[in-house]
Amino acid sequence: MGIWTNQVDHDDREQRVVPRQPNTVLASLLAQVGWSPRVLAQRINHAFGHGTVALTTPYQWRDAGRVPRAPLPALVAWVLSRELGQPVTVAELWQGQASDSPLMLPADVEMGLPWTKAGTLGVIDDWVMSGLLDRRYFLAVSGTALAAATSLAVFSEAGSLTSALDGGGVGHPLIQQIEQSIPLLQRLDDANGGGAHLAYVGAQFRAVAVLLRQGGHTSAIERRLFAALAELGQLAGWMAFDAGQHGLGQRYFFTALRAAKEARNRSMAAHVLGDLGFQAATREQPTDAVALGTAAARLSDGVPATVRASVASRLAYGYAIAGQLAEFEASYQSAQEALTDRKDYEEPEWMYFLTPNHLDTQAGYALVHAGTVNTDGDRAARPLFRKGEQLLRSGAHDFSLSHPSQRRALFEGAWLAVAAASRGNLEQACSVGRTAIARIRNVHSPRSISVLRTLASRLRRRARNEHVADFLPTLDAALAR
Template sequence: MDSPLVMPADAGMRQPWTRAGTLGALDDWVVTGLLDRRRFLAISGAGLTSMPSHLAAAKSPRGFAAAAADSPLIEQIEQAIPLLQRLDDATGGGSHLEYVGAQFRSVALLVRRGGQPRSIETRLLSALAEIGQLAGWMAFDAGLHGPAQRYLFTALRVANECGYRAMAAHIVADLAFQAASRELSSDAVALGESAVSVAQHAPAGVRASIQTRLAYGYAVAGDMSSFDRAYKTGLEVLADGDRAEDPAWMYYLTPSHLDTQAGYALTHAGMLAAENISPSAGRAMLREGETLLRKGAHDRPFTAQAQRRALFEGAWLATAAAGRGNLEEACVLGRTAVARTATVRSARSIEVLARLAARLRRAKRNEHVSDFLPVLESCLARNAQL
């Protein structure tokens, strides 16, 4: 079998930000299909951070759905999107990315074929942007950073084409979040600040979520005063806003979700500080991060819907506890997180569990660690093969 062709994530995406350019970007998805042999590598630096600069500022938030003509096909597509989101919530990005990617290509084909009334085409573009964002997020969760960017770049272009500013801002914030998770602090801050600018007139839930994504970038950069300001701004925006105006895809956003996002940002920053700057400052961040993470989903029942979130937050909480030297608690929390990997495929969460393992290996003689660490190591080895 031939080796895959390695390409940057933005290959073929640098087309004019026009209708023709958007359709040209969609052509690549329609033609390659599920048998795409190319391997896309994530980009960084100016090539990544310049993406939001192309958004058409003159375009207004969408207001077309109520006036659009009826169409059984577009209604079916729109109604399926929340069900696709539940797949991600329940089992993580690695479980059903291929299926969601197929849905993205199917809708892209409809857009590319054309012939619909303008109102229907605009709704198709809106749905395509939402599915593309979801596919990008799932690819990111699956550890496929290049394909994640490629989905998000395309979805951003589509959102711009139909004037879907809230979604465009959300996508830029996803790119910022991805950069922060990869410890590319300059990219994360630049993209997060761009997302805030794009979202100026977006609903409160969107603006609040973006603030916490920006906060993560500041935390990884070590700018803790800016982190605190962005995090508190997010809480204030959410408290003061009219949640009835939020788009349906903001269903998950609550004050506790903002707290837990800040919690793992602080934990990540605390680990970096403890290793590179100041152990005492790092421990303080870990303590605060642990407090915030306890407000989240780490202890949700195994029958609850949001297992991927429970795994991710539980892994970070265990890591925070281990970083502070609370090894017994870290092992208890870690066991619960490991148990969730039986049904959730999330490389992003496995990466956090690997951080936990690195911490625990330093204390192999501890009775709690010696009992749990082999279980954790087996989990990491098993998931490395997926």
């Protein structure tokens, strides 16, 4: 059944009666796309799940002027907009008689197109259109739906390791401008967090999508555009994830995977798969985290060292959340070893952030996070907190407030405070926590805020402690803002 099954519009009891005159606007739009009302119902059910609407119900909308209950008016407008290639509003379609509503959709909706250039361009069409009419909220998917959206058997093709820029030249000024802007956009994320500039980066992503859909490019320029779209999609996906918009983040990542395939950029594809695994670990979904991380590790065979190291570190996070500590240690060590092997490949510029210290601190908060979800009691969690705190102390938590990596400093500081609180070092937890919350005014990172909420919940257990009693009201006030 569809995700809207509880709102299925099967009969007159589910509809509000309006004057019984045909809906001429709906009739005209259906005529333009060459659909009968039955085909409209089929398209709605295909997009939103079997059973969303009965096959005969749209005849009542067209011929008798019936108006469906929310969210169906918005679903119909969206389906018609997609087919027409132009926005159709709820107000226009139902002449002001219908209630509008945001669309809550699974992140993989209409992502099931073939892994071909035509299929990728079809996915890109959705991003081009959504800039005009997007009121959707995407729900994160997991399990088989997530696996289906990230199937990368296509990368077994010959030549998939070829650089996206081979033969592209540097003489195209617009492509140069796009490529040169991406590192600056990445620094925005470092400084201010995913929530601060996601809309702007999303607009840059759509701008490149529009260029691709315009067509007429040489094959070399087209590959460079796909490569840029993959980088921007990865960045937007990461920023959406950091902003707590997990479904939207997945949707960007899914599109970035397809763009990486068209650019023949295996390194970026492995990186994006690793990000999806990291996201699943953050959401405490160990099965998905390990499956995606393992797939990324397979894909990263033979790619540059920094990419292999990043992929291995993300898989280690998945193993930690799964409680597979031996596998965690092996993957963490693999990441460290990969960074010693940089002589054979030119490293991608977008891996600028990866250092041995980054690997250590990521392993640190992976262990602390694993300790917070440990179901075997405090005794089993203690070594996780101890080792995690040790690794995090070497990281970014005490960066100055003017340092360019404020998002990382906030995130790692929040986890270090959680580790200290979990070990009973309440004075240290409160001291580190104060530094972390001082960064909130300049960093919009709901992912980091969720860690501070974990800190607050742990400190409340020791509310009578003098350090906690002094700090907790300040923390609560910061979280409330």
